[in-house]
Amino acid sequence: MSQELLFYSFAGLIALCSVMVVTSRNPVISAIFLVGDLFLLAGLYASMEAHFIAAIQILVYAGAIVVLFMFVIMLLNLDPDQRSQVQIAAPEVGVLALTVIAFAVVGGMLVFGQPTGVSGEMTAEAINSAGGNTFTVGMVLYTKYLWPFELASMLIMLAIIASIVIAKKDRPKSATEGDKRRLAHG
């Protein structure tokens, strides 16, 4: 019973935060709701006994990524008039309706669906007796997924280099003639 209560309260908050992230006019507010979202999700993970994931969710997502967003928002220091929204036209309305309906259908199917799958051996008890969630995840990560793990490190390094290269300030002048022309038409 307490588990259900926990779930429903967390789920309600997550839904609310998600909506706020998408709808806030100010990016800073959005980012803050995103952080909330991430923390709440971490809570859900923990309730599912995925402690390791819950931890890195907080560390990496909330601690690193959203902070990065914050920095960028402040760095750009957008003018209020640029926080405009999409003008809603006929196609947009259509797509909006279609998307919502599609998701509603999927959600409805999920509510009454009965997911199936091949059960593995790592039940909660097995994990606890084997040395806890973090230990077992680590074992899998460094044995079965060693190669992808190493590749992931390569990916991170590439991303670091790429970010530096892309964000590097190498052009003194802000826009060329062609760009301006393009903007004027845009």
Added chain:
Amino acid sequence: MVSINHYLVLATFMFLCGTLGVLFRRNLLLVLMSIELMLNSVNLVFVSGSRLLGNLDGQVMVFFIITVAACEAGVGLAMVIALFRRYGTVDTNFLRILRG
């Protein structure tokens, strides 16, 4: 009893929010955040699936997704900065380089 269906419905809703954000927000930063939201909904599915099936592969996947998300956010934000430097805006209505 909280079944997996609960988690899946929640994830669906989050994904919907993310999708709508990507489609209808004009601020590139918001677009990126919405993408994070979508990624997180997928993570939720993975973790709940992992618990249901008693298989840790799902959690490992989440680990990788977080890695990729970090990279994506890094590169994406770098591009946002570069775009802002060059065009002075991050409004997608004005960024139409792909126009044919």
Added chain:
Amino acid sequence: MLFWLILFFPLLGAFLNGLVLRKVSPTVSHILGTSALIAAFVCALLTYLQFLAGGGQAQVITGMEWIEAGTFKAPFNFILDRLSGLMLLIITGIGSLIHIYAGGYMHEEKATYRFFSYLNLFVFMMLLLVLGDNLLVMFIGWEGVGLCSYLLIGYWYEDDKNAAAGMKAFLVNRIGDIGFLLGIFLTFKYFHTVSFSELKQMILSAGAQLNGEQIEAIGWITLALFVGACGKSAQMPLYVWLPDAMAGPTPVSALIHAATMVTAGIYMMTRLNFLFYLAPTTQMIVASVGAVTALFAATIALVQYDIKKVLAYSTVSQLGYMVLGCGVGAYSAGVFHLFTHACFKALLFLGAGSVIVAMHHKQDMREMGGLRKYMPVTHLVMLIGVLAIIGFPGLSGFFSKDEILWRAWTGGDQYHIQWGLGALAAVCTSFYMVRLLMLTFYGKNRSDHHTQEHLHETSVVMWGPLVVLAILSAAVGYLNVPHIIHIPGLTNLLFEHYLDPVISIPPQVAEHWHHLHAEYPQSLEWAIMAVSVAGMAISSLLAISMYSNGFGRIANSLGSAFKGAHRVLTNKYYVDEFYDSYIVTPLRDMSQFLWKVVDVLIIDGIVNGVGQAFMLIGGLSSFRMSGSLHRHGMVMVVGIICMLTVLFF
């Protein structure tokens, strides 16, 4: 060893002159080119003597493998027999003389390395042609000489006319070469070999039973090969390149376009005589083409003013005789005429070359005349040459040409027309050659003052070879004196039996060719001879009376009396114009159409049209390329939804 040196020396000369010693003076080039050829001649002579001493049996000299694929085999094998031995001597011997002469002729040129390199290469190719033991090695030479001819005709390439003439020669020859190629294909298809010696053995061996298909194939093979011969030996209708080929330097005309290359067709037919004997229809065509060409070219030569053009048409006409000889089955007569013709036509061309040099490269006979007193030696040798070619009794042409006409007459009723054409051509020959002699050396000099001042006899480098050739022209006829004339100390018909090992009538058709060995009454032979001599004498006298002092009254009045005929002849029957407007121009127009309309408009249009159609469909089915991120995203989402819908329902 000695044999290989024959081939090696000209190739070495060509290589050194052409690629290595490019900066040397013309004299060095000349000495190098000439000595390469003289060395080859000496080797050839020694080889030939060895060969004769060894009994004169045909021998095949095996070289390296060349092309081998599937069942097809064509090694670099060479054949040395009486025929190729003779050709060897003609090519290297007369070639040497012409090389010596060329040094004098080309002495005004600054760099002659190219010239001598091409000449040596030509000799090499010609040797390959006559020595090859299979059709393919012969074909190397066959096309190789065509190449050298192309390069040499266009030697003075800065004049576009020369380059065009070279190209024409190469292309017309190529038409013939395609015939030759088809001949090779057919031969291989039906006999599974292209080697002369194997073919000969296969066809002549007593046990060989050729099936009907093969007999029929032989008809086509010989016909295809004869097309090749038409191209190379300038027969109707492919003769048109030879007169234009006179654009090249005169020694080239002498060596390539008179003495050696153009006789390749006759050589080839003689080499394959056993095949041709088996195809009486082809033989008939060969004889007819030869006879018609002989007369046709001779009539054109009657009215030409350019001294080299006269000689060129004369060459075509004489080649017609040789082909006629082959056509009536008298191969040794054809080859004998080839031999004598090589001597006197080289002489005539070189003599004309001397005249041209003396006249400062003017070739129009209307500006010549009276050169006898300026150039006595040239006059004398030219006189001998002219007498030889018109068949003046006692000189070489008399013996060789009469032999052919005699064989044509005795070939049977079906050949009498050909004989008539040949005899008529002989009459024309006497006329235009005497006309040439008269206009050039007799009468008053008609050139301008400046040229006249510088007229003088050429150097010994030039007239030396002429004298040698003159002696040959006078003498070689005695190798083949007819039965009816008895000259003490000479074996009659020495030459006819010389080629006996080469020329062999297959037993199946011996009956058809029996007349070649039949006995005829002496009176008939005398009569035929008398007809020719009389014709020769009458037309010569006519020419002397008309042209002894420039263009006399008779010449002019005859010209205006037959104005139409004269114009047709002067324009060479409009054959070039005909080819131009009915073959070349339509082909060009068609190509233009193929390119501009078929290729660019239709085929490429379809290709680009398909591309544009796809672009159009793509454009219609997309929100245009607005560049808007949202639009792209929306399309994507809708697409995904559609896909999922299809997948689930």
Added chain:
Amino acid sequence: MDFLNSHILSITTFLPLLTALAVLLSPSLGTARWVSLGGALVTFLASLHIWFYFDSQTPGLQFTEIHDWIPTFGIRYIMGVDGLNLLLIVLTTFLTPLILLSVWNIDDKKQKAFLALFMTLECGMLGSLVAFDLVFFYVFWEAMLIPMYFIIGIWGGKNRVYATTKFIIYTFFGSLLMLAAMIVLYVLHFQQSGVYTTNLLDLYGTTAPYNTQLWLFAAFALAFAIKVPMFPFHTWLPDAHTEAPTSGSVILAGVLLKLGTYGLLRFAIPLFPQATATFAPLIVALGVIGIIYGALNAWMQKDAKKMVAYSSVSHLGFVVIGSIAVVSGGAALSAEALTGAVYQQINHGISTGSLFFLVGVIYDRRHTRLLADFGGLAKVMPWFAIMLIVATLSSVGLPGTGGFVGEFLILLGTFMSNPLAGATAALGVLLGAVYMLTLCRKILFGPLDNEENKKLKDLTPREFAYLTPLAVLAVVMGVFPNLFLDKVKPSIENLANNFRNYRIVAEAPIATPYLLGEEHKEMGR
């Protein structure tokens, strides 16, 4: 040595790719040039190793390398050499260093990228030549397009984007059809044998139903016909050639087009023999039309490069009809024609390659390729004239040059199979002379009346360095064809005589060079 022999193909194929990486990493353009040239030369040496150690007595596949690649789908990494691809491999590695020499003096900011792309291209070409697994082959086949796309698209002429797009879409279209056919074949093989495999050596044993064969053959043949290119799929070629830089044209004509004819021989014909026999008359007819049509079009061109491009259409028509000359009532292919086709591939690479180089030489000097702008160059550029004439003669198939051997054998075989086609194709020999001599005459001969032409300099030592090997080879191939034909004979006879039931076995690498002679080989084993 054993290591070398068992991995020589991988080394040869991927060495250019490594070189491309090294080129990208090299600090300056100067270094990059030397690195690329060095890499290309080492690759050439490696291919010479294959050449000398190749056993010319067996029709089997040699230097075979087999590794698992994607075992789930039965996709493998299979490389091998036999008589059909040996010559092409060596041609590729031989042409590449020459091309690098020809671009040596280009001092462009993007030149390093060019060199890297070029080496990648070499890797793609070599890979598609040696691959014996359908998917493996397909990967290389498509990978080859990308560098070529950029080479034309970045370093090309005025109309380069149009040309390169046309090139890539056209070839890609064909490739996709081929991919579909490959998948069908894969499934068919599974249905017959119960094994999923894309191994070509196994697939040769698949006997598809006749009707299916027709479709599959058509798909494969269309892909290769576009690549060749055969009439009427040729229109991308003149555009691509005209717009491509000299180096691109040389490699395009020299090797890329040959992959089309090679594909016919390697895939389309032995995989679908019944369909081959059915389609042979049509393909021969198109080939013959292509010969005549290409030649007539070439004759009309005013741009030297376009003329050579159309001449390729004509020459490759010969290769196509030689590849598919069916004899003995459809039971065998003509070995003569097949030998000729394989030989003519190489020879066309040499002669047309040098023609493109030569056009490039004058284009570098005058920045025009219009025939009308030239004339009388023989006077100021005598060595250039010699090279051009040698290339021309080889191109028109004069006996004594490689062109003759190839064209003669093709025509001979075709004539045996279909006299009418053989005789008509022989006309191509005449027309070939028509346009090539026109080209020569307009460039080399005639009066030297253009002031700018009077100042032209003859070939530089660097130009000699890349033109001379081609000219020498053109003659060597004409006089000593057995040097090359000996190597390919068993493979070709195997294909020609058994194409109805084609099998090829993979053999172990050979430890002793064939050159050492028979006794040594016995000892070596």
